[in-house]
Amino acid sequence: MIRLPRFRSLAVIGLALAATLCAGLAQAQQVLRVSAIPDEAPTELQRKFKPLGNYLEQKLGMKVEFMPVTDYAASVEGLINNKLDMVWFGGFTFVQAKARSGGKVLPLVQREEDEQFKSVFVTTDKAINKLTDLKGKTFSFGSESSTSGHLMPRYFLLNAGINPDTDMKRVAFSGAHDATVAAVSGGKVDAGAVNISVWEKLVTQNKVDPKTVRVFYTTPGYYDYNWSVRSDMNPALRQKLTEAFLSLNKNDPQGKEILDLQRATRFVPTRPENYDAIEKAARQAGLLK
Incomplete structure (x- = not known):
């Protein structure tokens, strides 16, 4: 058995304790x-x-x-x-x-x-009552990478025979669901697609009047x-x-x-x-x- 000199053994122990302490501090500060x-x-x-x-x-x-x-x-x-x-x-x-x-x-x-999430299409235009009525209209999605504000609304539009890029007068991206509602409410666009959860929250908080800005289409559910x-x-x-x-x-x-x-x-x-x-x-x- 090889024995370390006493001072060397203490040094090794000290280094080990210091390493343990540092590891503990790192964990605590994580x-x-x-x-x-x-x-x-x-x-x-x-x-x-x-x-x-x-x-x-x-x-x-x-x-x-x-x-x-x-x-x-x-x-x-x-x-x-x-x-x-x-x-x-x-x-x-x-x-x-x-x-x-x-x-x-x-x-x-x-x-x-989120197992059965939905998007809603909203408008202030009394002439818009179904997806095909969006032909020739101005429209706002949320963010380009949004599931409920762009991807799934676009998917259901395409399934209804409406290509937003060619069939609509103008397509905008608001960046967020509440911004889409504001754009529709303020008359900047004829209609828009919104996360149903945000829509319901805005209605509950009286931040939007559902008699003025109304839902005219609700998508099927998706994850x-x-x-x-x-x-x-x-x-x-x-x-x-x-x-x-x-x-x-x-x-x-x-x-x-x-x-x-x-x-x-x-x-x-x-x-x-x-x-x-x-x-x-x-x-x-x-x-x-």
Whole structure:
């Protein structure tokens, strides 16, 4: 047996203790960087996330920081380039992230409502009552990368025999659902497509008059939003995150506040296969190569 000199043994022990201490401090200072597609105003996204961020900090034992992004593409690039750890994606942005990362992005959970999500088409024009009435009209989508504000509305328009790019007078992209409603309400466009959840929230908050701006078409249901992470996330952390979301309960005051802000009944597990139809729709519409 080889014995180290006493002073050398103490030095080795000291280095080991220092390494352990540093590792512990690194773990204590670890931050979960979270973001969301900017489908609403930045102030609204921050307001919705704050209670959820506090809850996740309690459940994970680590700092959780919300990092807003400028556009949908930035949320995708942020996650796959390791600048973000978890992102609230729409179905289409998840599909884009999965494709860009070579399948290395995983959806963890979705709201129960996202299993049958819908878009609504709204207008102030009394002559518009069905999709084919949009021929020759001006129209607004949300963001180009939005599932409920662009991809699926475009998909259902094409299925109805309406090509927005050739059959409409002008097509605009507002960048966000509430901005689309404002464009329709303000007369900037004849009609627009909006996330049904945002529409219902605006009506409930009296931010839009449904007698003036009315829904004239509601799409069939499709899978939409989810919370996604990279597949290389520590499995233990991934499991803790999943359990934290699944544990949210409306019978608990904290859970009710979070779920109400997220416009969710509850969160349920999800999987990549749920978004195959979104991917197919994106390819058919020429939005995913």
